[in-house]
Amino acid sequence: MEDVLRVGFGEDAHRLAAERPLWLGGVAIADAPRGAVAHSDGDALIHALADAMLSAWGAGDIGGYFPPSDPAYRGLAGAELLGRIQEILHPRVGPIHTVNLAAVVTLDHPRLHPHRDAIRTRLSGLLAVAPTRVNVAFKTSEGLAPDHVQARVTVLVAGAGPGTPG
Ligand code: C5P
Ligand code: MG
Numbered sequence: 001m002e003d004v005l006r007v008g009f010g011e012d013a014h015r016l017a018a019e020r021p022l023w024l025g026g027v028a029i030a031d032a033p034r035g036a037v038a039h040s041d042g043d044a045l046i047h048a049l050a051d052a053m054l055s056a057w058g059a060g061d062i063g064g065y066f067p068p069s070d071p072a073y074r075g076l077a078g079a080e081l082l083g084r085i086q087e088i089l090h091p092r093v094g095p096i097h098t099v100n101l102a103a104v105v106t107l108d109h110p111r112l113h114p115h116r117d118a119i120r121t122r123l124s125g126l127l128a129v130a131p132t133r134v135n136v137a138f139k140t141s142e143g144l145a146p147d148h149v150q151a152r153v154t155v156l157v158a159g160a161g162p163g164t165p166g
Helices: 044-056 078-093 113-127
Strands: 004-018 034-036 097-106 134-139 148-159
Touching (some): 044 097, 044 148, 078 113, 097 113, 113 134
Parallel strands (some): 097 134
Antiparallel strands (some): 004 034, 097 148
């Protein structure tokens, strides 16, 4: 069966609080003054990416597979979550190739551009694609939303998933 191209989109946000680690794209942001309040590790970028992957194949969202009330979700690392999403999709889609990924993270502090290469490298490793196919952009909220971190992700993926003509 021939692969089809599918676009996916995902979004996530978490409140920020002191004495919490901040994880973004599977990378710990060591100089962050605050981190995400969450049952999992609160990696908004990975959560948005996971939802983008699921949406591409009409497979709902991460809450449907990992309810926040589930103890198994507690402290779940973003990288581990993404691996499990890939396991969930594999039986219905087959091998998935990521054509490219475009992410935007909105956060006022700290500046994230020093972490761009680390995040890009980590995401490219997790998705087994070249770093040149991964772009991570950063925006401040201009002080309008200083107490949260938000991520939005678009992916273009190829696979022989549901909806394949013929
Ligand atoms: O939000 P704003 O347009 O003012 O951001 C200017 C630039 O600052 C962005 O293009 C981005 O490269 C960088 N930035 C950053 N870390 C953030 C927010 C923005 O490095 N947390
Ligand atoms: Mg989240």
